[in-house]
Amino acid sequence: MLHTKTFIRSTLISLIVLSAFAFQAIEEDFTQFLSRKLMKYRHAFPPEKAFLHLDKPYYVTGDTLWFKAYLVEGALHAMDSASNLLYVDLIEHRTGKNSALKRVNLNGGIGHGDIVLADSIPAGSYTVRAYTNWMRNASDDFFFQKDIRVFAENEQLTIDKPSKIDFQFFPEGGQLVAGVSTRISFKAVNGAGLGQDVKGFVLNQNKDTVASFASAHLGMGRFQFEAAADQTYSAFLKDKDGKLMPVTFPTVDPSGYTMIVDNLSNPLKMRIIAYAKIPGKSEIPVHVVGHSRGIVAFIAKGKIGARGLMMNLFTTELPDGITHLTLFDDENKPVCERIVFIDHNRNLNVKLSPAKTAFKPREKSEVEVTVTDSAGKPVEANLSVSVTDGSQILQQPYDQNIVSYLLLSSDLKGFIEQPGYYFDRQKSDRKVNLDYLMTTQGWTRFKWNEVLRDSLDLPKYFVEQGVTLSGEVRRNNKKVTDKLVLSLYLSNDSLNTFMTAETQADSRFAVYNLVFEDSLKVRLQGMNKKGNQSLSFKLDPFLSPKVSLVKIPYNPVTVDAQRLNDYLKKAAQDQEITRKIRESRERLLQEVTIKAKKEVPRDSRKIYGSADASIKITPQMASGSMSILDMLAGRVAGVRVTGSGMNASVFIRGNTSEPQFVLDGMPVDKEMVISMNVHDVESIDVLKGAGAAIFGSRGGNGVISILTKRGNENYDYSQDIVPGVLVSQIAGFNVPRAFYSPVYNAGNAQNAIPDYRSTIFWAPMLKTDKNGKARFSYFNSDAVSNVDISAEVLSFAGVPGYGKASYSVN
Incomplete structure (x- = not known):
């Protein structure tokens, strides 16, 4: 279960009743019932929100898309959400194809990564999408989604005229x-x-x-x-x-309820006016319920008479963002809904201060970031910074930022145009226009009929704190009805581990929360059971959420034709320079003769030195043996094998107990060794006496080390099928690359290379200190232009902030 926090906000409620009926006290039964239902639903399905900060709004094929990921708990926006694995997709609009899938390892709700836009992907419109496995329990409308454009070299910008309204x-x-x-x-x-x-x-x-x-x-x-x-x-x-x-004009109903909300006239309170026209009823007791992101803010009761009902509700204690209002009738059924936006201006203040207002090409720029709260006090926060060349990249008008996303877009369904506009304090009419948005784009994260159900469905998708390895086991192509213990050997360049898993009644198995980078080799087989060779395994592939193809917006970014032309031209020059540098490094050398002693590469599975005896298994040897112990019998001096099959025993001279068995470097029991397929064995090492001392007390009776073909890192197992054994690879967390930023010092050889980076600098993992300050520096490019700086900021308490600045290079 996700870890969640709850809070109770006491709201002073002033009710003015425009009828002959006096205000009545809040009905405790309904209040408790509704509060309990909301809390139960939020504990069963606590929301998560993901946000990505991209380095720029559009790209060219061959470019790299850099991103910083933020994941927060959905109600309070605190950076303590339980998921540690974030999926990032790149979806092509035209076909719906997922052109890239990245697995981002989150630490404390933050992470970063990149997507290389290879020359092979087609130019066009794309959506960058981010979500956790847990977020898949809700509609994919609440995944983070940002539309971008990928241009091809020498592409001409064409924009179709919008037609149908x-x-x-x-x-x-x-x-x-x-x-x-x-x-x-x-x-x-x-x-x-x-x-x-x-x-x-x-x-x-x-x-x-x-x-x-x-x-x-x-x-x-x-x-x-x-x-x-x-x-x-x-x-x-x-x-x-x-x-x-x-x-089409709305249908006129002969009876029903209406609710009008004034959230603009008074900055301290909202006014709610309700009317009802119900045959046979002159007064109707109703409840008005307000909640902010699923947490109850207030529940008030009144009566609607012939002249209606008006309530004045103080908003000073409500959190910034969307508050959802519902009018319940006398049968406690929701009959009217309205969302309002509460704006107390409690966001972080972010100030970006370049050391100068003008720099020279390739001059070092130093920038200071200052983050304070609404009271002017310094704030320790996490932030990401992007610096772009203004002659190539046009910053989008009122683009999405972390403030507009967490407080607005993440709780609304559908595309929101220019979301940053509603948070621009210089726009005097922004609050009126935001109220228009509230009445035309509803809050749909959950529906009352789902919340008020007697029982809630179990979540289909679980919280992931690492990679999941799951699949199905079959015996003779039939489901396994009895519980079966499976052995898994997992390995890559930095990890070698052995673990077990157990099948469930539906013949499925799963191992959760594996934390590794890049990829992992998996060797899977049955353990301690007869007939393992009749087993077959099927691993579950990761299936990205389905994509609904939409044609809008046709061109997701605003692009200036001259800027685009400069961008494509300079991007082509930069990629050509990169290709030439790569080619110059691959020069053909004259023939040389190298003399040296051949070094035998060390097998990472052998933690010991030389074995006392070693057997290289041949196909003929394996064909004549039923088990690994059969292949040892009579082939190693001092090793005695008695019995056969599962009842065989082995002893090394001088010992009364059986030796320790080791499989590809991991200690295992004899039963697993006996059940192995003999054709899968590459060699067997026998360690006696001092040679076995590296295994401590476990090696007191000697050690028999079995090395498998598939355990060898150089073994090509792609075309090899072994009954009862599955060898495969699974993808892990992607390793984020470091952004390259040149250093221009005297005598530096790279000074001769033209530099027209569109993204001049990218710093995804900055933090402010206790004084609310952070500093960073970089070298400008050759471009003579304006330089744009943008910063996305989130405090550890979940308060967002956004800042931007610019300077000139001449």
Whole structure:
């Protein structure tokens, strides 16, 4: 189970009832019931959120995409989420193909990596996607997703004109009730998936204009409307040429509930106004429930009378981000929903201070980062920094950053255009436009019908703190019904270990939380059971979550034509220089003669020196033996084998007990050795007396060391099939590469090489000290241009921050 934290926020609630009925105390039974249900659901499915900071918004084939990964607990955003394995995909829009899969090892919720954009991948639009195994229990809409563009050398930028407009109305609270005044929000999206400015009007059945509307921000807007009970309505958009386009108007219900929320007029509190039109009821007791990312903020009760119900709720104790409001009727059923954004400006302040405002080409730049909280106090935090050449890379207008993602995008379903705009404090109308977004793009991380169920489904996907090795065992192509002990020998350049696993009733087995880099060789077979050669094994492949192909946004990045041309030209020059350098290192030498004593490579499986006796197993020798002990009989002086098959015993002269058996360097029991396939053995070493002393007391009766063909690192087992044995490789954590940053000192040979890096510097693993400061330095390139610096910051308490700066190089 994931480790989670809970908090209780006490919210002062002031209720003003615009009816003849007095406010009543909160009903304890419903309050406790709902709080218990929410807490139970959050403990069963505690959310995780992943965020990636990329070094730039677009790339060219042959380039490298650098990323920093942040993983937080979904409610409080604390960096203590349980998963330690993060998957990063690169999905091609056109085909849905996963062009890269990276496994990132997270330490304290942070990690980093890179994706090489090989020349073999096609140019076009891609999505970089990040998720944990646990996150797969929810919709993939809540995976981190960022659209990028990969250009080919000499590519010409073409942008199709958006055509078709998708237009929708959204009555506030979810319902349009006849005779009740409410507000209707709307959103227009063009064929590229971006907001489209529109104007329009609403007609009644008599063709009279009863309302008009015009978008205010990115195709969104809102207008007041009261539907009449005896009317039907139609709506039209009107373009600049006067052409009309009909759009669907919401259905008018004869009865129901409405809820209007004013979160803008007062910075300290929100006002909720509820109306109801229910036949036979003059007053209706209701509850208004507010929760922030699944944690209960308040539950208030009142009565809706003929003049409605109004509540003034203080918001000072609510956390920054989205708060979800639900109106429950007198039967405790959810009837209206609305989300609001709470903005107390509690994010981190991030200041980037270059040592100068102007530098020279290849001059060393020094930058200081200062991070403080909303009160101006220094904060220790984790951060990542990207520095790009402004003549090649155009920073995206109001692009996604860690603040906008954690507080906004991660809790909303669907594409959000220019999310950074809503956090730009210089935009005076940002809060109004953000409220438009709240009424047109709902909060869908869970649904009330799922939360209020009597029993919750078990999670399908578990938390991973390492790589999982799982699969299925069959005997004679049938499921194994009895429990079977399996032996696994795992090895790579830095790891050699032996472990066991046990099959379950469904003939499956699993080993969890393996921590290793690159890849791991696996040797798997049955243990301590007869008939192991009739076993077959199948390892589970990792299957990435399915991708839903979408055509929008067609061109996910904004690119200046001149910048793109400079970028592609300089990228091509840089890659050509790299190729020439590589070729110059591969020169043909004249013939030389080298004389030296041949050095026999040491077998890493042998922790001992020379064996007292050694047998090289030949096919003829193996064919005439039923077990490994049979091959020892009569072939090594001083070694006596009695019995046969599973009842065989072996003794080394001078000892009354059997020796220690060692398989590819790992101590094992005799039963496993006897059950092995003799054709899988490469050689057998026998150690006596002092030679066995390296094994301590276990080697007191001597040692018999079995070396297998597949245990040899030089053995090609790819085409070899051995009954009852599976040898394979599994992928582990990817090893992140170090970003190359040149050092320009006098006499440095690389000074003669042209330098036009688009990403001038990348530092993914910086931390501020107790004074809230961090410093970094690098050398500028040859480009005469503006240089852009961006920093993503997250405190250990889960408070995000974002900063940017620029300077010139001339």
